[in-house]
Amino acid sequence: MAQSEFEATRERLLKFVKGIYDTLKQGEVPEILMPSRNRDNIVLDQKFAVWRYGDLKVTRSAKYVDGAEYMLKSLYMIEFILEMIRNAKTSTLREMYYISEGWKNGKFGTQDESNIMAEDLEVMTALLREDFRLRPEENGASVIGNLTLEERNRKGEFKKINCKDDVGEAGYSIPYNVDNEKVRLKDVDADFVLAIETGGMFDRLVENGFDERFRSVLVHLKGQPARSTRRLLKRLNEEMHLPIYVFTDGDPWSFRIFASVAYGAIKTAHISEHLAVPTSQFIGITATDILNYDLPTDVLTDKDVQALQAELKDPRFTTDFWKSEIETMLKMNKKAEQQALAKYGLDFVTDKYLPDKLSGTNDMEE
Amino acid sequence: MAGRQYSISEGKEISISEFFEKNRHILGFDSPQKALYMIVKEALDNSLDACEEHQIIPEIKVRVLKAENEEFEVTIEDNGPGIDRKEVPKVFGQLLYGSRFHSFKQSRGQQGIGITAAVLFGQITTGKDSLIRTRKKGDEVAYDFRLGINIKENRAKIAEEKPAMWDKEHGTIVTIFSKGKYQTGKQSIFEYLKETATVNPNMDLIFEDPDGKTYHFKRVIERPSVPARPIKPYPVGLEPGEILALAHETPATSVATFLSGDFSRISRNSAEEICRIAGIEMNRKPADLSLAEIKAIRQAVGSISILPPSSDCLSPLGEEFIRKGLRNIYDDLHPSFYSKPVKRATSTYNGNPVSVEVGLVFGGDLPQDEPVRIVRYANKVPLLYQPGACATTRAVSEIDWRSYGLDQRNGAGVPFGPMILFIHVFGIRIPYTSESKEAIAPVTEISEEIKAALKTAGRSIKSFLNKREKRKKISEKFRLVSTILPEISEKAASITGEGNIPIESVLSKVANVIFITEETAPSDEGLDVRAVVHNFTSSPRSFTLIADPPVGDLVGSPEFEISDLAPAANVSFTFKIKVEAGRYPGTDYYFRGIDPVYINGAEPLPADWNIEKINVEEVADGAE
Numbered sequence: 001m002a003q004s005e006f007e008a009t010r011e012r013l014l015k016f017v018k019g020i021y022d023t024l025k026q027g028e029v030p031e032i033l034m035p036s037r038n039r040d041n042i043v044l045d046q047k048f049a050v051w052r053y054g055d056l057k058v059t060r061s062a063k064y065v066d067g068a069e070y071m072l073k074s075l076y077m078i079e080f081i082l083e084m085i086r087n088a089k090t091s092t093l094r095e096m097y098y099i100s101e102g103w104k105n106g107k108f109g110t111q112d113e114s115n116i117m118a119e120d121l122e123v124m125t126a127l128l129r130e131d132f133r134l135r136p137e138e139n140g141a142s143v144i145g146n147l148t149l150e151e152r153n154r155k156g157e158f159k160k161i162n163c164k165d166d167v168g169e170a171g172y173s174i175p176y177n178v179d180n181e182k183v184r185l186k187d188v189d190a191d192f193v194l195a196i197e198t199g200g201m202f203d204r205l206v207e208n209g210f211d212e213r214f215r216s217v218l219v220h221l222k223g224q225p226a227r228s229t230r231r232l233l234k235r236l237n238e239e240m241h242l243p244i245y246v247f248t249d250g251d252p253w254s255f256r257i258f259a260s261v262a263y264g265a266i267k268t269a270h271i272s273e274h275l276a277v278p279t280s281q282f283i284g285i286t287a288t289d290i291l292n293y294d295l296p297t298d299v300l301t302d303k304d305v306q307a308l309q310a311e312l313k314d315p316r317f318t319t320d321f322w323k324s325e326i327e328t329m330l331k332m333n334k335k336a337e338q339q340a341l342a343k344y345g346l347d348f349v350t351d352k353y354l355p356d357k358l359s360g361t362n363d364m365e366e
Numbered sequence: 367m368a369g370r371q372y373s374i375s376e377g378k379e380i381s382i383s384e385f386f387e388k389n390r391h392i393l394g395f396d397s398p399q400k401a402l403y404m405i406v407k408e409a410l411d412n413s414l415d416a417c418e419e420h421q422i423i424p425e426i427k428v429r430v431l432k433a434e435n436e437e438f439e440v441t442i443e444d445n446g447p448g449i450d451r452k453e454v455p456k457v458f459g460q461l462l463y464g465s466r467f468h469s470f471k472q473s474r475g476q477q478g479i480g481i482t483a484a485v486l487f488g489q490i491t492t493g494k495d496s497l498i499r500t501r502k503k504g505d506e507v508a509y510d511f512r513l514g515i516n517i518k519e520n521r522a523k524i525a526e527e528k529p530a531m532w533d534k535e536h537g538t539i540v541t542i543f544s545k546g547k548y549q550t551g552k553q554s555i556f557e558y559l560k561e562t563a564t565v566n567p568n569m570d571l572i573f574e575d576p577d578g579k580t581y582h583f584k585r586v587i588e589r590p591s592v593p594a595r596p597i598k599p600y601p602v603g604l605e606p607g608e609i610l611a612l613a614h615e616t617p618a619t620s621v622a623t624f625l626s627g628d629f630s631r632i633s634r635n636s637a638e639e640i641c642r643i644a645g646i647e648m649n650r651k652p653a654d655l656s657l658a659e660i661k662a663i664r665q666a667v668g669s670i671s672i673l674p675p676s677s678d679c680l681s682p683l684g685e686e687f688i689r690k691g692l693r694n695i696y697d698d699l700h701p702s703f704y705s706k707p708v709k710r711a712t713s714t715y716n717g718n719p720v721s722v723e724v725g726l727v728f729g730g731d732l733p734q735d736e737p738v739r740i741v742r743y744a745n746k747v748p749l750l751y752q753p754g755a756c757a758t759t760r761a762v763s764e765i766d767w768r769s770y771g772l773d774q775r776n777g778a779g780v781p782f783g784p785m786i787l788f789i790h791v792f793g794i795r796i797p798y799t800s801e802s803k804e805a806i807a808p809v810t811e812i813s814e815e816i817k818a819a820l821k822t823a824g825r826s827i828k829s830f831l832n833k834r835e836k837r838k839k840i841s842e843k844f845r846l847v848s849t850i851l852p853e854i855s856e857k858a859a860s861i862t863g864e865g866n867i868p869i870e871s872v873l874s875k876v877a878n879v880i881f882i883t884e885e886t887a888p889s890d891e892g893l894d895v896r897a898v899v900h901n902f903t904s905s906p907r908s909f910t911l912i913a914d915p916p917v918g919d920l921v922g923s924p925e926f927e928i929s930d931l932a933p934a935a936n937v938s939f940t941f942k943i944k945v946e947a948g949r950y951p952g953t954d955y956y957f958r959g960i961d962p963v964y965i966n967g968a969e970p971l972p973a974d975w976n977i978e979k980i981n982v983e984e985v986a987d988g989a990e
Contacts, residue, residue, distance in 0.1 A: 014862060021858040027871040030854070063876050065842050068850045075857040082861065105850045106857075 006085045009131040031061040049278035051264040076106040081132045090133040123270040130177040140174030141229045145217030148187040191215045197248040201338040208350040230275040237277045250285025251335035252307035259316040283357040287328035297334035383517040393483045394802035401546040408480035413444035420447040421590040424569040432576040443539040448502035451509045459522020472594035491545035500538040508532035553750045561748035567691040594681035598630040601667045602717030613652040622648035640666045677712030688725045702729030705826040708819045715811040720793030724819040732784035743790040756805035758789040761816035770824035771831040847877045870934040877902040882967035892944040900936040909960035915953045918945025
């Protein structure tokens with residue numbers, strides 16, 4: 001990859017370090033000031049209609065052992081990132097954790113700690129993990145549909161891929177970095193994107209040829225979607241002007257999957273504007289669907305009930321639609337999976353359920 | 367006593383052996399797991415009692431061998447005084463034999479019941495006789511016996527007796543064949559031996575388990591333990607029936623001489639007074655007294671004032687035995703703290719002297735989140751069974767350990783933490799919850815003594831924890847200024863590619879104190895200690911540092927003068943401490959001549975420190 005693309009990252013990281021250096025040089029105790037990444041500090045961004053960190057700040061001062069260790073860890077991590085940029089390497093978060101074994105007083109205790117530090121560094125420098133050349137462990141989710149894109153391969157060449165014709169049944173695998181220097185969206189012949197929670201349902205829609213019959217791009221979310229999956233959805237929405245529909249199970253956790261696609265998640269609230277698609281629409285299983293279609297159900301667990309009650313207080317679920325659906329689910333004490341629709345045959349979901357939902361969702365939202 | 371019989375009912379008499387055969391649980395032989403343990407315990411308790419009485423440093427071998435059909439061969443060899451060959455049939459073959467039965471003395475063994483019960487149990491379960499070899503010092507040869515027990519008649523049945531050559535000058539080997547189950551864990555032979563080794567640090571013990579594995583508990587004290595002194599029965603602690611039995615055995619010809627001669631703390635005058643109060647002619651023959659008359663005498667004893675029993679008849683373990691014993695056995699766990707053993711003054715229960723010793727081991731590899739371990743002893747014998755019923759466990763549970771820095775739900779119950787509590791109750795006639803003597807009865811008098819001792823030990827952990835917390839904070843702060851901040855500045859300089867920066871003024875802003883740290887290295891006679899004084903303040907500093915090692919002897923002067931130590935500079939002092947390796951908890955440092963806010967790692971010199979010297983200095987100050 002060309003070095004110049006990382007020049008901006010390098011500059012910004014160096015500026016952060018220079019701040020610490022200059023403070024020390026003046027004989028002062030350096031400190032790091034950054035937004036609190038606590039749940040209490042999540043606010044709605046009026047401009048982007050997504051959730052972001054608010055004005056609460058935390059200060060970490062080198063005056064205290066904790067603060068000084070934190071600062072030292074961030075310096076080691078920056079040094080490591082700069083070295084990767086210089087050598088055109090990437091590393092997984094886990095690899096970095098193991099490398100930190102050699103960081104003397106800056107060694108991490110757990111991988112969670114080093115993952116959080118990577119996120120903090122994003123927050124402090126307003127950069128993305130991809131800029132740092134850090135990859136998550138899990139591989140990306142998949143895409144099937146008439147979408148043509150170019151992905152840069154290991155040799156640095158852009159290679160054209162059509163997500164319908166050039167891929168197998170498993171679809172196009174989303175890489176960890178889907179930003180423009182890695183993936184370029186070229187052309188699409190579809191009317192909307194359908195984001196699907198479970199692999200079983202994704203396969204069902206592929207087998208039934210839903211993408212062709214309904215001119216859509218199918219994206220498998222693989223549960224709570226990875227950053228790159230959300231980023232790709234955002235780009236499909238922004239650059240290719242495709243509306244996003246989210247098709248999930250009918251339980252509190254699936255509602256949260258929708259919320260993170262539409263409004264952002266607490267952990268990544270610093271980059272919500274890059275990831276969240278506030279216009280996404282929910283067409284997953286609702287409490288009303290369970291009643292209307294008389295779907296096979298499971299009883300809510302204690303954790304399910306707690307999660308639903310928490311959602312009633314969550315600012316992302318304040319619409320009348322969500323209030324009534326959550327309250328109904330609590331009242332009937334039942335939940336259902338996407339695949340429960342198979343009660344009416346393998347084609348029911350593509351012949352009846354989705355077409356109905358797609359034509360009626362707007363009404364339901366209001 | 368050979369004819370001693372227990373009357374059961376309707377005049378039908380059975381021998382004590384027969385009774386035991388039918389009620390083996392009474393003496394602790396109630397399960398196959400316990401049987402092997404009881405055999406080892408009875409033999410070893412006797413060996414240690416005999417060694418202590420004859421001032422021999424014990425050398426013991428225990429072997430448990432697996433034979434056929436769940437049968438085991440259990441062998442205990444000691445270097446004790448040996449047994450007179452004529453006594454052997456009585457000692458091993460007759461229940462309730464024992465010179466100690468009426469003696470008033472603190473001892474380990476079960477008053478002449480235990481080892482015979484073991485022989486009997488072996489015989490009942492395997493049909494085999496036991497093997498005894500014994501030699502008294504000065505005897506030309508040892509004698510080998512093969513013997514069993516005639517259950518109906520409660521006496522030994524000698525199958526074979528023959529002289530034997532033995533290279534040991536004195537000692538006894540007992541081999542008992544028995545059915546049983548060998549187990550490991552909290553209630554096992556191994557645990558019993560380990561805990562016995564703890565309180566007998568002068569014992570050398572080799573144990574071979576059924577897998578052929580050998581364990582060696584090494585001796586760390588080279589002298590015999592202090593024996594208990596027998597005393598005459600103390601009348602306040604006796605039941606009328608016991609006085610009646612004594613009255614039948616006494617050589618005394620009158621009640622008055624019986625009372626003043628056969629009991630402790632009864633003078634001729636008090637004997638006469640007792641007779642007067644009880645309304646009994648003092649010249650009567652003791653053997654003629656009726657039970658009613660004995661009861662009157664017992665009551666009269668309670669109504670006159672007699673001295674408490676003498677306390678020097680007891681044999682405590684003593685501080686050295688507890689300290690070295692605990693270290694010897696538990697040092698593998700690298701404890702960070704051993705409390706000073708606590709011993710209570712002798713008190714009485716039911717007229718009999720009793721006392722408590724407590725020790726405490728804390729920290730190291732001991733588990734943080736488990737209940738503390740309580741190792742219980744009665745008269746130097748480990749108690750492994752029925753912990754919940756025992757006065758020791760109850761006393762632990764009734765103390766609020768939270769105030770000593772341990773976790774405990776609602777301030778009651780066994781606390782949680784990395785701690786072993788060592789509790790030794792010793793005395794004459796300790797009350798037990800049952801005949802098998804597995805747990806000390808939680809009577810108020812004893813429980814209160816245990817609690818008082820535990821609280822004293824508890825306070826020592828509290829002060830240890832406070833000190834450790836303080837040291838930890840200081841060492842964290844020291845790490846901050848001595849390594850983390852310099853590392854931040856180096857990293858920042860190397861990443862930006864700009865020059866290194868002096869950060870002394872930053873360090874003094876962060877710390878603004880003088881740190882006293884120490885490094886140690888083992889030397890020939892103990893430890894070389896290097897005390898380092900680092901000035902992280904922004905001005906030159908002068909003061910006096912005084913080293914006070916809590917253990918060992920400091921060689922040379924303990925006072926060091928620091929004069930005009932520049933900011934960011936350090937100075938070090940070295941001294942030697944004569945101390946056993948691995949026994950050094952860190953020196954306590956004191957200072958004078960500087961505002962305490964500037965010192966981290968030392969305390970202001972206490973006012974009572976070396977009073978004379980300070981007085982001299984004050985005079986000197988005043989003269990200026």
